[in-house]
Amino acid sequence: MARLYILILPMMALMTGPVIVLAGSPSRVDRPVLVVSLPWGPSSEQIVQRADGRLLGPESAPLGVLATSDAPEFRSRLRAEGAILVIGASLIASICGT
Numbered sequence: 591m592a593r594l595y596i597l598i599l600p601m602m603a604l605m606t607g608p609v610i611v612l613a614g615s616p617s618r619v620d621r622p623v624l625v626v627s628l629p630w631g632p633s634s635e636q637i638v639q640r641a642d643g644r645l646l647g648p649e650s651a652p653l654g655v656l657a658t659s660d661a662p663e664f665r666s667r668l669r670a671e672g673a674i675l676v677i678g679a680s681l682i683a684s685i686c687g688t
Contacts, residue, residue, distance in 0.1 A: 622646050626654040626675035641667035
């Protein structure tokens, strides 16, 4: 088990940088964002609703959803409502190769 931790911890440290960059990247107001929540807090759907946004798509992942809003401070409101990560969906799509 100790060997597993020796492998996992450096990988997590290497992944922290890109996550921080993604989390801080700006997105346009009218573009969709990926909203990720903690498993023990309000759900991503609840966070989007409280921030006056709307969900995109028929399904969502356990901890994240795609959402959009016409409000200029949507990303700030999402974070204030409990989102731990708000990333522009177009940035995610470009990383995934689509």
